[in-house]
Amino acid sequence: MQMRRAPSDITELYAPQFEQFGIELKDRGTVITGEVASDQAHGRAWVVPLSPTCLVMEHFITPARDMRLLERTPEPYACVSEVSVPTLTCMPDAGITPTNLMPLRGSWPSNAVCSFIQDNCGEELSPLFAGQLYHSRSVLFLPGFFEELEGRYPTEFTGLFEAFAEPWCDEAVSAIYHALRRVSEERARSAGGHVFMRGVVDTMVAELACSHAACGRALRAAGTRASAGLAGEAAAAVERALDAGQRVGIDELAASLYTSRSRLCAVFKAETGESLGAYMRRRRMERAQDLLADSSLSIAQIAELLGFSQQAAFAQAFKAANGCSATVWRGRHR
Incomplete structure (x- = not known):
């Protein structure tokens, strides 16, 4: 088990990068913020440290000229993030391989949600291009976040840190999407902002743990008569709904088969290799x-x-x- 890091160390995940744009971060209560408007870049950033091992962060940065950003990673971290296409494009240069990409619609139509682990510790240079918007809204976790949970709730969060680099089930991706869409600077500044943000993140982590555990059980049970039967019943129910001109949801389908959503999704993926949501679509x-x-x-x-x-x-x-x-x-x- 790694040693617990000091609270100030988590600033190493973002402060050195922002300094290269000329963003001076200032503590304003719950939220740490900074802005820049210069011949180097335009933009702003906000950060909410939730604990010594977890933070929520968002930035909107448009370089005024082509540049190479020096990325420093002091220790591995896991992340879920909503990113713009330019941000997504520069990730491989920083040693990041995003998984679970899900395109988004809305105010930022070119954004996507993803998760990843940055374990390429050291320094990397990422090329950034003038006039492109590098946007990211993220929740970052140091390994100690999950070590603490595992110490309090043995076996419930085992392997969850590593799962951020693996494909999630549909309900896990949905939990990530909804968590990222609920956190905002405005809400963080409001009364109870820190408690709200921590609640959103804790709920997401609990949903991810539930999904991860269900997937593990489903993989161990794959090929059994009960597992194959449940996947077959789900597929048949989808076909019946299509025949009847009905649109059935995963929650409704799970209830009709007397099982939980997480178990149904995990079993279907383990048996067919395709997520239930993707199969239905x-x-x-x-x-x-x-x-x-x-x-x-x-x-x-x-x-x-x-x-x-x-x-x-x-x-x-x-x-x-x-x-x-x-x-x-x-x-x-x-």
Whole structure:
């Protein structure tokens, strides 16, 4: 077990990098903030240290000229992060391999959520380019965060630090997404901000631990009659819902099969190699393809039959999955 690090050491994960942009961080109660507007860069950053081994951080930085950022990593850390495309692009140069990439929609349409472990300790140079927005909203964990949890709750958090570099199940990715979307500088500055931020992070970690444990149990049980049977029943239920023109959710599906969401997702992935969410999305789009090619139903009717509340939502999902509109696809396959 590694030695517990001093509280000030966690600043080494961000302060040296921000200093290179000319950002001077100042303690303003719960939140540490800094801004820059110079011939080198424009932007701002905020940080909330939640403990000696965990922090929440966000930055919006646009270099005014091409530069090479010196990345210093004093010890390994795990991270979940919402990042812009330029930030994602420069990660390999910093020795980071992101996993569980999930594109986002909303105010930052080019962002994605990911997780990773930075264990390439030392110094790396990352090229940054003028005029590009390097945005990241992240939760960072030193190994000691999970060592403390494991000491208090033996076996419940075993291997969780290492799991940040591995594929998560759908519900774990969802927990990461919702946690990152709930933390904000405005909320951190409000009454109870530190307690709120810690609660969001603790809830996410608990969900990740639950998902990780369920995946471990599912892998150990893979190939058994009960495990294969549950995966088969889930797939059959999805097909029945498609036949009936219903859109079934994972929670509803788990309840109908008298099991938990985490167990169902873990078992399905262990048995099929595909996440349950991905299977449901794929079969829905395959059914849409069949209807477009072999029926006279309008696109609006197909969208309704497949449980889409609006034709626009169906159009967006179909194009994302197939690379072309439903109209174009129908023209090519009829």
